[in-house]
Each structure stands twice: as C-alpha cells, then as structure tokens.
Amino acid sequence: MPESEDHRVAELVPFDIVRSENSEQQQVELTDAQKSQRNSAGTLDIQNTKAWRQxxxxxxxxxxxxxGLAKLYSLIVPEDNSLKLLKDDTVNQMTTMQIEGRDLVLAVQVRWGVGFILNKHKIIYGPVEGAFGHSGYGGSCAFGDPENKIGVSYVMNRMLDNFNADGRSIELINATYDCL
Structure with missing residues (x-):
C-alpha cells in the first residue's frame, strides 16, 4: 500500500468475544501452517505498522x-454483462473445483477453485451453492454470488483470533439475503 494512503487505514484492535447465536468460539490447536503465519502476523502490534502495511x-x-471488495466481486458476476471485469472462461476456472479437503492453514474442509474458496453446503457465503470468494484472518470475508449477481463483503478492524467465519459475518450475510 502506498504511504500516501496510510492515513485511510483503521488500526486493528482485539475483539472482546461477545457470543451471538451463530458464533462458535472454541479453543482449537493451531496447525503448523497456522503457526507459521502467526510468526509473521501474530500480533496486532506488527500488523499496525507502516512497514507491515507496505x-x-x-x-x-x-x-x-x-x-471496494464487494464492488470487485460484483464486477466478476455483474447483472449487466457490459460491466463484466473478467472473461467467462476465467470465471469458470475460478469457480470450478480444483481440490477439496482439509486446508492446512484454515484447518477446515474447503473446496478450492483457482484462487477462490467455493461455497460448501451453502453456509460459508450464503445460501447459494455457486457463490465463491475468500475469507480472512479475524472473520473477514468477501464473495460473489453469480445467481443473484451480487458482491458481498465484511471487513473489520476489531479482530477475532481465528481464520474462520464468525457470528458477525454470518449474521450480516444472512441479513443481506433476507433483503433480496
């Protein structure tokens, strides 16, 4: 990220866990892959530095x-094809399963297209099996839904200490689909 944009970045802060009906906060043992990522990204003190952001x-x-992320995904699956960012062949590669199994970093069962997680059991990225996207550390996620022609994103600066979805993102995704 250019230094000229650094003033726009929100500082990451720890999140005091507040349970919601969809959250399953539990202690899990970290995989070796997760531990290796935490060596470089394990503390918010490091992640809040300009050096880390750059x-x-x-x-x-x-x-x-x-x-920005929702807009990006909406341009991958636009309602108006004249706005389409990528060729159909590229989107097909992104949304065609390449591998399925336990992800060594996320420590959960995942279906991967080329570079994107594919919705599994209609729970990761809403109720549409064809949705695809990516989730991030702390509970963030962004995805495209080709059936409803929408991009959805949830990011935050109050970080949970996990690699998976949490109740906040799940509730917001459910509310989004309730509005359609």
Missing part, C-alpha cells in the same frame, strides 16, 4: 475496505 505478503496483509 509489505507485499500474498494471502497475509491485503488492505482494502468492504465497499
């Missing part, structure tokens, strides 16, 4: 906001 660390320190 580094280019794939899958570890993306900087963006919910509106």
């Amino acid at each position: 580094a280019e660390i794939p899958s570890a320190n993306g900087q963006g906001n919910a509106g």
